[in-house]
Amino acid sequence: MTQTVPRLLLIDGHSMAYRAFFALPAENFSTTTGQTTNAAYGFASMLINVLRDEDPTHVAVAFDVSRASFRTEQYPEYKEGRAATPDEFKSQIPLIQQILDAMGVGWLTLEGYEADDILATLATQATEAGFETLICSGDRDALQLVNEQVTVLYPVKGVSELSRMTPAAVEEKYGVPPQRYRDLAALVGEKSDNLPGVPGVGPKTAAKWITAYDGLAGVIASADQIKGKAGENLRAHMSDVIRNGQLNKLVTDVVLAKSAGELRWEGWDATATAELFQVLEFVTLQDRLRTQLGQRQIGDIAEVSPVPVVTARLKLLGTGELAAWLSEHATDTTVGLAVEGRFAAGGGGIDAIALAVEGEEAWCDPAAFDGSDEAAWLAWLADADAVKVVHEAKQLLWAAAPLGWKVAGITCDTALAAYLIRPDLRSYGLDVLVERYLGRQLGPVVEEEAQPTLVGLDESGPGEAAATLARRATAVHDLAAVLVKELESHNADELLTDMELPVQRVLADMETRGIAADVAHLSDLAASFAAQAAEAVTDAHAAVDQQFNLRSPKQLQEILFDKLGMPKTKRTKTGYTTDAEALASLFAKTEHPVLAAILRHRDVEKLKQTVDGLLASVADDGRIHTTFHQTVAATGRLSSSDPNLQNIPVRTEAGRRIRRGFVVSQGFDALMTCDYSQIEMRIMAHLSADAGLIEAFNTGEDLHTTVASRVFGVEPGAVDAEQRRRIKAMSYGLAYGLSAYGLSQQLGIKPEEARGLMDEYFDRFGGVRDYLRSVVDEARRKGYTETMFGRRRYLPDLSSDNRQRREMAERAALNAPIQGSAADIMKIAMLRVERALADQGLTSRLLLQVHDELVLEVTGDERVAVESLVREQMSAAATLAVPLEVSVGFGTDWDTAAH
DNA sequence: TAATCTACGTA
DNA sequence: CGTACGTAGATTAC
Known part of the structure; x- marks a missing residue:
C-alpha cells in the first residue's frame, strides 16, 4: 500500500494500560511465576488492533515518569486524592515497555511533564511536517489537540473499542469545537485531576456560555452579565476556572529525544516477540501478529524448539x-x-x-x-x-x-x-x-x-x-x-547420594513385596456398603418424593435450594456448596430427612469406592502393590497411588473395618505399625528453639494439656477438654500458616476470640512466633525454604503482585521446612531400619510408609528384636532438641496393629 | 474424549 | 481465609 501522507500514531501508555488493567480480570492473567499480566496483555492486544486498523507509518508511546510534574509545582493539589496506583499495575509498565521494544515501537518519557505533553508536542511537530496524526488516549485533555489533521481515538469500553474523535465528533459530543474544549473543561473542572470547576455548571451550560461569549476569555470578561445561581457560582469560583485553564493547557514544545519524523515504525521483531510472549505466557498474540500484521514482520519466528x-x-x-x-x-x-x-x-x-x-x-x-x-x-x-x-x-x-x-x-x-x-x-x-x-x-x-x-x-x-x-x-x-x-x-548432592537414591531402592522393595489383602473380607464390606448406599438412595428419594442423582452436586442444589427453599450455603465457582459441613449445618436448621440420607450416602459411598478400588488392585499374588512417588510432593514427602495406601480411612469405625482387610501374610505373624508421635510439633520446637515448647515436651505429660496449661495459666490438672481441643488445633494450625479467621472457623468461635487465643499462645511461646516470622522473611530474601537437611523449595510467589498467591506462598513457606524436615527424618529412619534388619539377618520387612508411620510385617520370633530395632532406629534418625518418640503396635491386620 | 469442578479420604 | 497429596463422578469444553 502506498501512502501519500505519512501517518503518526501516538499512544498515551499509562492511560491505555490503566484502562486495560480495569477491563480485564487480573485473576485470569497471571504467569506461573506470579506476575500479573492483564494490563500488559490488554495493551498489547489494543496495540495490535490499532496498528492493523490505522496502518501508521510512524508510532510512539508516551509514559508519565511519576505523578509529579510542572503542574504539581504550580498547584500541589493537582491529581491529589487519587487512590494509590496498585502494585499489580505498576509492575506491568516495564512489561509493556518490553513489548514495545520487541514490536519496534518507540516510547518516550520526560521528567517534569506528563505523557499528554509529549503527545501534544509530537502532534504539533507532525502537523507542521504534513502528517496525519492519531492520538490514542483515555484522557479527555487530549481532545484539545483535535483538528483536521489530528484525530483522538478515545476508548469507549475497555480498550477494544475506540471512538474516533474528529472535530465534528467533538463538537457533536460537547457542543464546542475542539480548540475550545479546554475552555469547557476549565469551567466544568476535572474531578480525577482534583481540579474543581464551577458548581452547578456541567458541559451543557459551559458550552452554551462559550458559544454565547465567544470563548472562555469572553465568558470571564462578561461574568457580571451572567444571571442566576450559575452566574453567581462562576463569579465566586473565577480563580478556579482561571487556574484550570492554565493547568489543562498541554505543552506543545517540550524538548524530546526524538522528533515526530524520527518515529518511523519499521515493524515487529518476530524473534523478540516470540521470546517475550513465551515468558509472559501470551499464547495467542504471536499468531495475531502474524495474521493481522504479517506484512510488517521483521525476521523469522525464532526456532523455539531446541x-x-x-x-x-x-x-x-x-x-x-x-x-x-x-x-x-x-x-x-x-x-x-x-x-x-x-x-x-x-x-x-x-x-x-x-x-x-x-x-x-x-x-x-x-x-x-x-x-x-x-x-x-x-x-x-x-x-x-x-x-x-x-x-x-x-x-x-x-x-x-x-x-x-x-x-x-x-x-x-x-x-x-x-x-x-x-x-x-x-x-x-x-x-x-x-x-x-x-x-x-x-x-x-x-x-x-x-x-x-x-x-x-x-x-x-x-x-x-x-x-x-x-x-x-x-x-x-x-x-x-x-x-x-x-x-x-x-x-544437596548428599541428599541425592545418601537419601533419595537409597530410599528409591527401599521403595522398590516395598512395592515389590506389596501387602496382603483379605479379599473375602473386603468383598463382604463392599457388599455391605453397597446395600447401605442403596438404602440411603431410597430414603433420600422418598424424603423429597422425587428421583435424583445423589452424586450430582448440581441436582442436589436444585433439590435443596430451589425445590425445598433451604438457605443458601457458601458459594463455589459454579453455585453453592453441598459439602458435608454445609449439609450438616442445613440439617441442624431444617432437620429435613433428605439431608441425613444424603450425608449417609456420601459416607458409605466413599467407603465403598475405596474398597472397590482396593479389590480391583489386588494382584495375582493376593497382594496390593502400591506405587510410592518420590518426585511428586514439593515438600519432600512421598505420595502413593494405584492404589493410594496413604489415605485409607482410619477416623471412623466403618473406615477402620477397611483397614482390617490389610492382613499379615503367610510366613509372618503380625503386622507392626510404628508412628512418630507429634513429629511436626517436635520439629517446630527444635527449629524455633522455644524454651517453653521444648520444656513442654520434656515434662513427659500430654503435650497439648501442658501447652494449654501455660496458655491459660492454670495447673495441667485444671485444663478442661475444650481448652485442650483449642490448643491442639492451634498448635497444628501454626505449622500451616493458620490465620485468626481460619482458627475461628475451625473451632467455631469468633475471630476476635481466636485472635486472643493466638496472642496468648504467642505470649507464652514467643520463640515460635519469632521463628515463623523469620522463616517467611528468609524465604522471601533467598527465594526458597530449606529443611533441616538442606532440601530446598523455591517459592517465587512470595513476591507476587497477587495477594492471594502471595499469601498462599507464605503459608507454604511456613509449612515446607516443618513438613519437609519430618519427611527427611522419616526417609532416614526407613534407611536405618532397612539396613539394621539386613545387618541382623532378619526376615521381618518394611511394607508401607504413611508419612509418619511405618508398617512392617514381622515373624513371631523376631518380634521383640524388631520392636527394639525400629524404636532405636526411628528415634535416632535425627537429633533434635526434644526426643523423637515412637509408638508401636502389633496385630494380625492393620487396624488391630494400631495403638 | 479430555479437562475441570466438587467432594473427601489421609498425615 | 491452614499445608501436602490421590481418586472419583459429574459436568463442561472441545
Missing part, C-alpha cells in the same frame, strides 16, 4: 559382543543407561538395553544374550565401581528384581536429581528435563546429518527403536553431569 539431542556413534550389539564393548568403552567412566520393557511393581521385564558414554552408544537385546554376554552384563550391573546414571531407576529395579539381577553403582537418577533442584515441577520426564537443562530436544531426530551411524545391523532391524533408546541413554548421560554440578552448588 535442537535435538546429538546422537553419538551407535553400535547395535549382536550376540557375544557385549563383553568386549563394555571393557573397551565402559570402564572408568560414567555410563548412561536406558532400558526398555514392561515395568510394574512386582513384575515386568526388560526387552532392550542402551548404554551411552562420551561419543559412543551401544544397544543390545537381553533375549539374544549368550553366556559371555550374560556374565559380562551381570558383573557390570552389580559392580558398585562401574558408575551408572539412570532416569527413573526404580523401573529398572522393579524389572531387575524378578530376573535376579543385582544393581549397584547408580550414582545419579536424573529424575531424583532434578526433583532435589526444583521439587515443584509438574513433570520430571526425560524430555522435559532435556529441554530445561540441556536446551535440547529428546524427540526423534529430523535432520539427515544428525542420524546416528548404525553399525552392525541392516536398516530393517531394530534400528529406529534402538536409536530412540540410545538417544535416551545419551540424554541421561549428559543430563546427569549438568544436574549433579547444580546439586553440588546447592550442597
Whole structure:
C-alpha cells in the first residue's frame, strides 16, 4: 500500500494500560511465576488492533515518569486524592515497555511533564511536517489537540473499542469545537485531576456560555452579565476556572529525544516477540501478529524448539559382543543407561538395553544374550565401581528384581536429581528435563546429518527403536553431569547420594513385596456398603418424593435450594456448596430427612469406592502393590497411588473395618505399625528453639494439656477438654500458616476470640512466633525454604503482585521446612531400619510408609528384636532438641496393629 | 474424549 | 481465609 501522507500514531501508555488493567480480570492473567499480566496483555492486544486498523507509518508511546510534574509545582493539589496506583499495575509498565521494544515501537518519557505533553508536542511537530496524526488516549485533555489533521481515538469500553474523535465528533459530543474544549473543561473542572470547576455548571451550560461569549476569555470578561445561581457560582469560583485553564493547557514544545519524523515504525521483531510472549505466557498474540500484521514482520519466528539431542556413534550389539564393548568403552567412566520393557511393581521385564558414554552408544537385546554376554552384563550391573546414571531407576529395579539381577553403582537418577533442584515441577520426564537443562530436544531426530551411524545391523532391524533408546541413554548421560554440578552448588548432592537414591531402592522393595489383602473380607464390606448406599438412595428419594442423582452436586442444589427453599450455603465457582459441613449445618436448621440420607450416602459411598478400588488392585499374588512417588510432593514427602495406601480411612469405625482387610501374610505373624508421635510439633520446637515448647515436651505429660496449661495459666490438672481441643488445633494450625479467621472457623468461635487465643499462645511461646516470622522473611530474601537437611523449595510467589498467591506462598513457606524436615527424618529412619534388619539377618520387612508411620510385617520370633530395632532406629534418625518418640503396635491386620 | 469442578479420604 | 497429596463422578469444553 502506498501512502501519500505519512501517518503518526501516538499512544498515551499509562492511560491505555490503566484502562486495560480495569477491563480485564487480573485473576485470569497471571504467569506461573506470579506476575500479573492483564494490563500488559490488554495493551498489547489494543496495540495490535490499532496498528492493523490505522496502518501508521510512524508510532510512539508516551509514559508519565511519576505523578509529579510542572503542574504539581504550580498547584500541589493537582491529581491529589487519587487512590494509590496498585502494585499489580505498576509492575506491568516495564512489561509493556518490553513489548514495545520487541514490536519496534518507540516510547518516550520526560521528567517534569506528563505523557499528554509529549503527545501534544509530537502532534504539533507532525502537523507542521504534513502528517496525519492519531492520538490514542483515555484522557479527555487530549481532545484539545483535535483538528483536521489530528484525530483522538478515545476508548469507549475497555480498550477494544475506540471512538474516533474528529472535530465534528467533538463538537457533536460537547457542543464546542475542539480548540475550545479546554475552555469547557476549565469551567466544568476535572474531578480525577482534583481540579474543581464551577458548581452547578456541567458541559451543557459551559458550552452554551462559550458559544454565547465567544470563548472562555469572553465568558470571564462578561461574568457580571451572567444571571442566576450559575452566574453567581462562576463569579465566586473565577480563580478556579482561571487556574484550570492554565493547568489543562498541554505543552506543545517540550524538548524530546526524538522528533515526530524520527518515529518511523519499521515493524515487529518476530524473534523478540516470540521470546517475550513465551515468558509472559501470551499464547495467542504471536499468531495475531502474524495474521493481522504479517506484512510488517521483521525476521523469522525464532526456532523455539531446541535442537535435538546429538546422537553419538551407535553400535547395535549382536550376540557375544557385549563383553568386549563394555571393557573397551565402559570402564572408568560414567555410563548412561536406558532400558526398555514392561515395568510394574512386582513384575515386568526388560526387552532392550542402551548404554551411552562420551561419543559412543551401544544397544543390545537381553533375549539374544549368550553366556559371555550374560556374565559380562551381570558383573557390570552389580559392580558398585562401574558408575551408572539412570532416569527413573526404580523401573529398572522393579524389572531387575524378578530376573535376579543385582544393581549397584547408580550414582545419579536424573529424575531424583532434578526433583532435589526444583521439587515443584509438574513433570520430571526425560524430555522435559532435556529441554530445561540441556536446551535440547529428546524427540526423534529430523535432520539427515544428525542420524546416528548404525553399525552392525541392516536398516530393517531394530534400528529406529534402538536409536530412540540410545538417544535416551545419551540424554541421561549428559543430563546427569549438568544436574549433579547444580546439586553440588546447592550442597544437596548428599541428599541425592545418601537419601533419595537409597530410599528409591527401599521403595522398590516395598512395592515389590506389596501387602496382603483379605479379599473375602473386603468383598463382604463392599457388599455391605453397597446395600447401605442403596438404602440411603431410597430414603433420600422418598424424603423429597422425587428421583435424583445423589452424586450430582448440581441436582442436589436444585433439590435443596430451589425445590425445598433451604438457605443458601457458601458459594463455589459454579453455585453453592453441598459439602458435608454445609449439609450438616442445613440439617441442624431444617432437620429435613433428605439431608441425613444424603450425608449417609456420601459416607458409605466413599467407603465403598475405596474398597472397590482396593479389590480391583489386588494382584495375582493376593497382594496390593502400591506405587510410592518420590518426585511428586514439593515438600519432600512421598505420595502413593494405584492404589493410594496413604489415605485409607482410619477416623471412623466403618473406615477402620477397611483397614482390617490389610492382613499379615503367610510366613509372618503380625503386622507392626510404628508412628512418630507429634513429629511436626517436635520439629517446630527444635527449629524455633522455644524454651517453653521444648520444656513442654520434656515434662513427659500430654503435650497439648501442658501447652494449654501455660496458655491459660492454670495447673495441667485444671485444663478442661475444650481448652485442650483449642490448643491442639492451634498448635497444628501454626505449622500451616493458620490465620485468626481460619482458627475461628475451625473451632467455631469468633475471630476476635481466636485472635486472643493466638496472642496468648504467642505470649507464652514467643520463640515460635519469632521463628515463623523469620522463616517467611528468609524465604522471601533467598527465594526458597530449606529443611533441616538442606532440601530446598523455591517459592517465587512470595513476591507476587497477587495477594492471594502471595499469601498462599507464605503459608507454604511456613509449612515446607516443618513438613519437609519430618519427611527427611522419616526417609532416614526407613534407611536405618532397612539396613539394621539386613545387618541382623532378619526376615521381618518394611511394607508401607504413611508419612509418619511405618508398617512392617514381622515373624513371631523376631518380634521383640524388631520392636527394639525400629524404636532405636526411628528415634535416632535425627537429633533434635526434644526426643523423637515412637509408638508401636502389633496385630494380625492393620487396624488391630494400631495403638 | 479430555479437562475441570466438587467432594473427601489421609498425615 | 491452614499445608501436602490421590481418586472419583459429574459436568463442561472441545
